[in-house]
Amino acid sequence: MRADKRKKLEAAGWAVGGASDFLGLTPEESAYIDMKISLGNALRERRKSQQISQVALAKRVKSSQSRIAKMEAGDPSVSIDALIKSLLALGASSTELSKAICSAGSEAA
Amino acid sequence: MRADKRKKLEAAGWAVGGASDFLGLTPEESAYIDMKISLGNALRERRKSQQISQVALAKRVKSSQSRIAKMEAGDPSVSIDALIKSLLALGASSTELSKAICSAGSEAA
DNA sequence: CGAAAGCATGCCATATATGACATACCATGA
């Protein structure tokens, strides 16, 4: 239940908009991972739109550059809590968070 | 930064729909806690609507009754990850999760 | 060609969340 996620994530570079689990993931696992990826993307976008580096963001949220990178990458070692806290720190509204999470569920429109 | 949250939560029974932080919480902390409470409520509702007990849900998500209770209570010791995983296990869609999260941001309409 | 800035990835010690268990509380009904 650890290797699975990693595999999914490794395949994620590919899964641009996607959710599909051709790996052995339950729908819940898949949904969970998709959410992380969505939030990670949202984080990167928000950070870039504010023109700040990972290092700067790390300082802002009292974390480290490596962790920010992992967050944006949807690394299995980062929690959704971390993603959410970082997004909030960048001024994201809960509405915005909702959008990111919801967009995780959009099956290949 | 630990006692604060607990305090907020203890006061939360009162904060029915609310967010306001008359305690010393930053807006982000407040938003984060509100999300947890919202998700906790969503979890309880969904569980009740499916007529299952905390014990049953615990078994389903491979956890324990106490943890479910804490989740529904928005206890500081539970992560949003746990909440989300449990909701997903109860068949909640990402859209539904979005709604719960978003409703956390609704300032005393 | 360096040097510097930005990012990715691996590792590790420590902090934090988790499951499990015990216990207590409140209903309901026998």
Add this chain to the structure above:
DNA sequence: TCATGGTATGTCATATATGGCATGCTTTCG
């Protein structure tokens, strides 16, 4: 009355996530 089922709350050992750090890889700019 006392069982029984459902829930709340505390504690503890262990699992997991985190911050920090080192390192390597690209670009860009001098």
